[in-house]
Amino acid sequence: MSTTPDPSAVASAHSFNKILNQYKTATKARSAADMEESTKKLRRLILVDGIPSAVDPSLRPRIWKVLLRVREISAPAFLEYVGRGPCEVREKIRNDTFRTLATDKGFKERVSEDMLVRLLDAFVWRNHDRHENVQLGFSYVQGMNVLAAPFLYTMPSELEAFYSFAKFIEESCPLYVQPTLEGVHRGLKLLDRCLKVVDADLYAHLRSKNLSAEIYAFPSVLTLCACTPPLDQVLQLWDFLLAFGVHLNVLCVIAQLLLMRDEVMNSSSPMRLLRTFPPLEALPVIGIAVTLVRDLPTDLYEELVKHPYAVHD
Template identity: 40%
Template sequence: MAKDTLIQINQINQLNSIRKKYNELLKYGNEHPQTVQQNLEQLRKRILLDGLPPESEQEIEERKNGVNKCSLRGLVWKVLLGIKDVSADKYIELVKKGASKQYQKIRKDIGRTFMKDSQFSQIVSQDQLSRCLNAFAHDCPELGYVQGMNVICGAFLYVLPEIDAYYCFSTFTTQSCHLYLDAKITGVHTATNLLDLILEFVDPELYEYLKTRNYHPYLFTQPILSLGTATPPLDEVLHLWDFYFAFGIHLNVICTISQLLMMRDVLLQHQSPCSLFRSLPEIDSKTILNISIHIIRQLPDYLYDLLVVHPVDQIDLSSIIGSTPLTTNTL
């Protein structure tokens, strides 16, 4: 048997073994709901150690054919987001309301959602995206629709059947990152300021160089707002989302910094490094997560605590920004 074939068989066996472990965890959780916290901890540990395996060919075909069945990743996301039951009747009623007040904005944005990803267009239709986003605007008028919701909702539809995707999107948006998606994207602006503070802390040399080259943290508004989906490939972004749902969406900021550190040598040699931020290199989730874990271990508790709450609580960074550089000792 050829060497390449043996390697391929070994990889398949490893993925099947990982998939089996997740299925066993999910089964145990369903049979022992009284130990929900312990079950979640085991699931998070597994994600940290092994990651989630990519969708199988069968799962991809089922999604393309509109089969109303959750993939392994979909099932894990629902558990991590606390989605126990979904109401088809409620969703249908919301859809029956038709176009929302934000319909024109939604219609404009859905045509640009992952437009360069051919597999996305095979799995998610514009009609599905339109239904979900208009339903949410009816169901949650205080948030309604802002640009950026389209790619977040699109990613959920890429992984989950429509009704499950809607409830995951709605729960995630309203409970985990509502300040990212309010009318002023307040949480995103806070996130870019936190990114600025953390970048200065973890790599002062790179930070100082960028400051001499027209750097401003708002350059990262789009990567932060899109939760990484602005940078392909989508399948790699989903691995980052596994991490976010397991440990918190605030890690979006850390992973964005990790992408910068991966570009470090190029940035330090470039005369206009900030021009490179318009299109970040393709996502390499494994490397990004490894660097991110290293950054997290370095951060002072005070700064990390601010990072954790910023997607849902308004925080005042005025006492930190522009002050003496952060060190572990001072915090």
């Protein structure tokens, strides 16, 4: 079997590295507008080429940190959180961590349960101390273990995984991890509304079986599709979500429904099919999600954009 890298993947890796080097050499001379232009180029490359991780495994972690604007990483602070030992909800964390991506051998080989527990404990301690955001506090909630998993798998160190995860939770989807899971429930309601617009027949068929998104799509919305293997496809999908916004996960779930549309429409009990989605295929899902954006009314799309983080509608 040939091990020669695909020339187009090599060229793509070079393009990514060229853009990433602009961030590394960022000085006061480079304006915010310049940096925004670099980020636009990065997003476009992610959409058009995808991140060629096989050619350069360092690309994904570096790109994720840029997209999340992870600039400050403090080893002493992280070690101080870890040094405090179990947080007040350690038992709740342990109840979930052992089953995180349990069927993925590659994940289990790279990420131990102890790593997950340490990161989640430290996150709870970090937010125990933070007072600047009085509107939204954070502790451990259901699903957070699965949201932490891709960061621990992707980042070269627990330290980088911790700060990337914290930034992601606190800024990209804070409403998804409130005790009421408010953002998740909003996302599920929006999924129904978006599906009704983009495929009224499929929506009507599911409703005729008393199936709302709350019933069949809860795990996919809660975990941003990280509950659907394989992990390499989840990571590709997350490249897209981190580049363009967590809100697009709702459309990615609809895309998965559309990929299995015929079976669902022909089934007298579609929940049997929807209980376990087929293996994730990132590229077709992303392709469909991007086209769905154009089909949505502007006001509905604006609601979708804001639902993971906007406290007031």
